[in-house]
Amino acid sequence: MRHRNAGFKLGRNTSHRRALxxxxxxxxxxEDRVETTVAxxxxxxxxxxxxxxxxxxxxxxxxxxxxxxxQTDEAVTRxxxxxxxxxxxxxxxxxxxxRTGFQKGDGAEKAFIELLGxxxxxxxKRQKRADIKAKKRAELEKQLEEQKKEEGGEEAx
Numbered sequence: 001m002r003h004r005n006a007g008f009k010l011g012r013n014t015s016h017r018r019a020l021x022x023x024x025x026x027x028x029x030x031e032d033r034v035e036t037t038v039a040x041x042x043x044x045x046x047x048x049x050x051x052x053x054x055x056x057x058x059x060x061x062x063x064x065x066x067x068x069x070x071q072t073d074e075a076v077t078r079x080x081x082x083x084x085x086x087x088x089x090x091x092x093x094x095x096x097x098x099r100t101g102f103q104k105g106d107g108a109e110k111a112f113i114e115l116l117g118x119x120x121x122x123x124x125k126r127q128k129r130a131d132i133k134a135k136k137r138a139e140l141e142k143q144l145e146e147q148k149k150e151e152g153g154e155e156a157x
Contacts, residue, residue: 008043021047024113026071028095029079032118041097041113048113052094055084086117
């Protein structure tokens with residue numbers, strides 16, 4: 001019986017599970033949105049919420065606690081400067097878990113775990129990627145046209 005046993009084991013030993021959760025929390029804070037399994041998303045939610053609460057406190061002790069858990073200095077900086085101020089008036093519930101489908105190999109259910117209010121940043125990232133793709137495509141088409149002109153000029157001569 002698992003009475004009073006909170007948390008998810010995720011089929012890993014303690015150190016592996018801790019490393020997995022630290023990596024996922026860091027990724028969520030840096031990327032705003034991560035795709036993972038539903039079980040991992042549910043397991044990581046309390047840790048991300050705790051980090052955001054530390055970020056909202058904003059004092060030195062909170063920053064050191066966040067540094068001891070998160071993997072990169074970049075994640076800590078982003079947490080305290082960008083993510084936490086976004087939720088200044090909100091008491092918890094900073095994340096959304098959206099189920100997306102099933103994993104190909106083992107059929108595990110997949111989900112996005114994302115920060116609320118990050119839609120604007122995600123849309124900007126999507127737009128930048130689309131602009132870069134369009135620019136590359138235009139350059140390739142230009143190169144193809146130049147090659148066709150060169151080939152046409154050689155055949156005429």
